[in-house]
Amino acid sequence: MSQLKYLTDDINELDAAEHDLENNGIPRNNIHILSNDQHALSEHDLPPFSEWARRDILYYGARGAALGAGLASLILLSGFLFTISNPISWLVISFLALGIMGFCTWEGSLLGVTRLNHKLDDYKDALARGQHLLVVDVDTEQQEKVARYAIDSHAPLKAVN
Template sequence: MKRLYYLTDSMALASQVSRQLQHTPGIANWRFHALAKDEAGLYSHQLQGASPLQRCDILRGTERGGLLGLMIGAAFVLLASRVIDFSGSWGVFAMVALIVSATLFGAWEGGMLGLSRENYKIRRFHNALEAGAILLMVDVRKVDEGRIRNLLSHIPIRPMGEGSSVVNPFAYVSA
């Protein structure tokens, strides 16, 4: 699914976009989110705010931490197998348990770190959000994209590009 990004400085315009999209076939209410420094303003204008998964880098951090934990656990088991005899069913269980434990710990730690970081997909809008702008994120299916873009082109909001709604743990983001 593709995510379209728009910026506006007006809570009223953001509300207008929300009302337009609510009456548009192909756009469910959970596919439109707004992100602003003024979260109380989003609430008072009945705009669906971005979830913590969209605001923070939780998912990406969890994925990266899990992969790192998997690699560390596998390396540890590989090194330990040179010293410890892991033959037999208990040995295999111990190796798997070590790898799984390292993977889960890495995922947990990565998620905690991701919770403290801004989502890599919205990092480019940081300065605008700090200045009081409202970021509108609309998730669209490919078949609905043209119709949604056309609908939003009649509202004075700034299109800011597009991206994917899928989290990529390997995505490079310049600072």
């Protein structure tokens, strides 16, 4: 699946483009609009990005898990280096390693909740200037042609991919 991305500062033109896309056979769930003005999107009944797609929970959670796995490995390695032989001590060390990994994953995910998706970083400045990002998910070459045709009639929309 590929994505077509367009920027504009004209919400009315964006509304018209969204209706043209739907009228030309692009399903509404394949159309997403990212904007800092959520009120304007709801006024025009435009499909916003879901919070899950807007935020970077998985990306930062995976990074936290990787950091946690590294720290957990160091904790377990320290048990081997100090030649711990007591099974109860290994149980404590194992739970500590598991807890550290879980904590790092959790902290990474919390960090991801506060960040815009890293795939959308290129548009952060445009969004801050009040522009809106239209993203159209297309499955086939035919859908891509239809989407490009529907959008080309709307001059204020600038292709960014």
